[in-house]
Amino acid sequence: MLNKVVASAPGKVILYGEHSVVYGEPAIAIALSKRAYTTVYPLNTSTIEINAVNYGIKAEFPQERKKIDLKRKKLKILQPIWEACLQVLEYTNTKQGLKLRIESEIPRGAGLGSSAAVAVSTIMAVSTLIGAKFPLQIISKLAYEAEKIVHETPSGIDNTIATFGGAVLFQKGNITKINVKENIPLVIGDTGIERVTKQLVLKVKSLKEKYNDIITSVIKSIGLIIPKALKALNEGDLLTLGELMNINQGLLDALGVSTREIAKLIYAARTAGAYGAKLTGAGGGGCIIALTSPEKQKKVAEAIENEGGKPLITKISIKGVKIEEK
Amino acid sequence: MLNKVVASAPGKVILYGEHSVVYGEPAIAIALSKRAYTTVYPLNTSTIEINAVNYGIKAEFPQERKKIDLKRKKLKILQPIWEACLQVLEYTNTKQGLKLRIESEIPRGAGLGSSAAVAVSTIMAVSTLIGAKFPLQIISKLAYEAEKIVHETPSGIDNTIATFGGAVLFQKGNITKINVKENIPLVIGDTGIERVTKQLVLKVKSLKEKYNDIITSVIKSIGLIIPKALKALNEGDLLTLGELMNINQGLLDALGVSTREIAKLIYAARTAGAYGAKLTGAGGGGCIIALTSPEKQKKVAEAIENEGGKPLITKISIKGVKIEEK
Numbered sequence: 323m324l325n326k327v328v329a330s331a332p333g334k335v336i337l338y339g340e341h342s343v344v345y346g347e348p349a350i351a352i353a354l355s356k357r358a359y360t361t362v363y364p365l366n367t368s369t370i371e372i373n374a375v376n377y378g379i380k381a382e383f384p385q386e387r388k389k390i391d392l393k394r395k396k397l398k399i400l401q402p403i404w405e406a407c408l409q410v411l412e413y414t415n416t417k418q419g420l421k422l423r424i425e426s427e428i429p430r431g432a433g434l435g436s437s438a439a440v441a442v443s444t445i446m447a448v449s450t451l452i453g454a455k456f457p458l459q460i461i462s463k464l465a466y467e468a469e470k471i472v473h474e475t476p477s478g479i480d481n482t483i484a485t486f487g488g489a490v491l492f493q494k495g496n497i498t499k500i501n502v503k504e505n506i507p508l509v510i511g512d513t514g515i516e517r518v519t520k521q522l523v524l525k526v527k528s529l530k531e532k533y534n535d536i537i538t539s540v541i542k543s544i545g546l547i548i549p550k551a552l553k554a555l556n557e558g559d560l561l562t563l564g565e566l567m568n569i570n571q572g573l574l575d576a577l578g579v580s581t582r583e584i585a586k587l588i589y590a591a592r593t594a595g596a597y598g599a600k601l602t603g604a605g606g607g608g609c610i611i612a613l614t615s616p617e618k619q620k621k622v623a624e625a626i627e628n629e630g631g632k633p634l635i636t637k638i639s640i641k642g643v644k645i646e647e648k
Numbered sequence: 649m650l651n652k653v654v655a656s657a658p659g660k661v662i663l664y665g666e667h668s669v670v671y672g673e674p675a676i677a678i679a680l681s682k683r684a685y686t687t688v689y690p691l692n693t694s695t696i697e698i699n700a701v702n703y704g705i706k707a708e709f710p711q712e713r714k715k716i717d718l719k720r721k722k723l724k725i726l727q728p729i730w731e732a733c734l735q736v737l738e739y740t741n742t743k744q745g746l747k748l749r750i751e752s753e754i755p756r757g758a759g760l761g762s763s764a765a766v767a768v769s770t771i772m773a774v775s776t777l778i779g780a781k782f783p784l785q786i787i788s789k790l791a792y793e794a795e796k797i798v799h800e801t802p803s804g805i806d807n808t809i810a811t812f813g814g815a816v817l818f819q820k821g822n823i824t825k826i827n828v829k830e831n832i833p834l835v836i837g838d839t840g841i842e843r844v845t846k847q848l849v850l851k852v853k854s855l856k857e858k859y860n861d862i863i864t865s866v867i868k869s870i871g872l873i874i875p876k877a878l879k880a881l882n883e884g885d886l887l888t889l890g891e892l893m894n895i896n897q898g899l900l901d902a903l904g905v906s907t908r909e910i911a912k913l914i915y916a917a918r919t920a921g922a923y924g925a926k927l928t929g930a931g932g933g934g935c936i937i938a939l940t941s942p943e944k945q946k947k948v949a950e951a952i953e954n955e956g957g958k959p960l961i962t963k964i965s966i967k968g969v970k971i972e973e974k
Contacts, residue, residue: 539869546862572902576895582915589908
């Protein structure tokens with residue numbers, strides 16, 4: 323038995339195609355250079371101790387699936403981590419006391435795939451500790467199962483990106499790896515406004531019910547962005563990627579999911595020299611993403627901060643889940 | 649000979665379909681309650697004296713078409729008014745000294761049809777003074793000729809709206825009167841940023857050349873707004889008109905003609921309770937237009953002012969050119 327394993331996995335953003343993906347059009351998601359880290363140690367007890375450093379929460383869980391009133395104990399937030407451990411122990415039919423330390427560079431609750439990155443890095447760390455060699459497909463699958471406990475119907479994008487890194491095309495439930503030039507510079511800006519994905523999906527649905535032909539045409543227009551984006555991602559054509567982000571943003575605005583705060587951060591980023599900027603995820607708050615040259619990342623981040631956003635300098639990463647240390 | 653005539657004509661805004669109209673889709677323009685006023689007196693001289701109160705310029709012109717270096721004399725701005733007088737005198741084969749006083753409630757150079765309203769009210773006033781009874785078609789046509797001197801290729805929308813009032817549908821050079829409920833409340837917000845229509849039309853053209861299928865689809869989406877807007881204008885359905893304006897705005901943003909300043913005024917208006925808001929005209933600066941309930945006009949105007957815009961409270965008017973006083 324190893325006495326320590328550290329694994330990490332990346333966060334994600336949707337680059338193109340949010341909302342239109344609900345109506346069968348393709349979407350593109352990419353892995354970020356920002357990662358979640360799980361350190362795991364073996365324990366000689368029957369408990370699983372979880373210390374989530376970023377959440378400032380530490381707690382002990384049983385080694386078997388048991389009904390616990392997590393809500394009352396305010397431990398709901400740690401459930402997917404516990405669940406990730408249980409998935410590995412059950413899959414390998416193992417009993418093992420564990421002590422976990424979770425640290426993450428990925429902002430939480432911002433649509434950046436933080437919980438999937440934690441689940442994936444945890445599954446990689448725990449399985450490695452107990453000597454199991456999981457193929458990546460199994461890691462992704464177990465993370466998906468862990469995610470299901472928390473999110474009703476995860477799309478599968480987050481765990482796929484966290485496991486495999488790089489970029490994926492998502493359409494009608496199918497996830498395909500796509501080529502992407504590494505290190506394309508990004509700046510994320512968090513509006514700090516909580517978004518409720520389900521509400522925004524319903525908002526688009528009701529707009530589509532009232533104006534079916536117009537909204538269907540807008541959704542199809544977003545779909546047409548994807549083939550051009552695939553080519554530009556493959557070639558690392560920043561100018562085209564930026565222009566396509568701006569077009570996508572206008573179309574998302576036409577769907578009614580942009581907001582005043584999103585627009586502020588987007589125009590701040592563009593004015594500071596970004597090639598393009600758009601909301602990422604459901605909209606109604608949440609994050610924007612700007613694509614810049616490496617030289618302009620700092621200036622764009624400052625511009626976002628000046629407009630009240632929380633900036634995060636990052637880039638597209640092809641690195642999926644990996645062992646940092648054994 | 650009468651010794652004084654006062655005539656007035658309304659300004660206009662494009663409600664839906666700017667830019668897409670260049671590619672054969674329909675657009676809708678409406679007359680505003682803000683008007684230009686021309687007062688004309690007969691003179692016993694051979695000159696035409698023009699006093700444009702809003703421009704703060706007063707000058708004398710000959711009664712016949714003559715080469716004058718208007719640019720050097722900084723009188724270029726008065727040329728369409730002089731030209732409107734010449735059109736009437738030539739059409740009626742009349743010689744008559746004239747003294748004109750022009751006052752306008754319509755902001756100039758903001759895409760609100762100020763120059764056409766001045767031309768139309770001037771043609772109505774001068775023709776009435778000299779005893780000619782022009783049908784409205786002739787007034788509109790002569791104003792178009794006067795406009796041609798200044799704008800290279802006017803669309804014909806401005807002079808039509810200034811003459812007939814109400815609303816028109818414009819498609820492929822054809823202008824059709826459409827039904828509209830009167831007094832639909834509007835607030836215009838001027839960004840104060842000069843726009844150059846030709847540059848913005850070229851910007852869309854070059855985006856369309858690079859991303860033909862996407863931009864063609866966006867343009868078609870705008871076209872689909874028009875039939876729904878026609879119905880809502882006829883019924884005075886403010887909620888639908890507002891939602892359609894918001895969709896149109898997103899699509900204009902996708903075409904790359906919105907700006908940070910436009911977005912600021914639009915979100916200010918929407919946050920203050922407007923049913924909808926969009927840029928009007930070419931974009932890249934210029935004006936936004938917000939559709940509100942009568943009760944919210946003041947609040948929306950204040951919100952626009954707080955974001956650095958110049959607000960104008962107005963409404964849709966069915967009144968075209970008319971004699972105010974003889």
